[in-house]
Amino acid sequence: MYDQHPAEAPPVPPxxxxxxxxxxxxxxxxxxxxxxxxxxxxxxxxRSDAEEHRTTA
Incomplete structure (x- = not known):
């Protein structure tokens, strides 16, 4: 297995x-x-819209 450089690593989703x-x-x-x-x-x-997004995403 090859080592990956940081530039080659897949992006982390937010x-x-x-x-x-x-x-x-x-x-x-x-x-x-x-x-x-x-x-x-x-x-x-x-705030409840934000909480709903957090729980459904």
Whole structure:
């Protein structure tokens, strides 16, 4: 078996750790994988969108 150099190793997919981002009076859940939830006025609903993404991804 051959040793792999770091440049040859397959890329590691980003972990699903969504966060919430506020923009004006709206809050959106976003994830490092590229997923983004809908803009919400309710921060609690944006947090639940993030948690739902974490459990289903």
């Amino acid at each position: 972990a699903h750790e969504p966060t919430t981002v506020e923009r004006g009076s709206f809050c959106t859940a976003r994830c490092a994988c590229g997923w983004s939830g809908p803009a919400r006025r309710s921060r609690d609903r944006a």
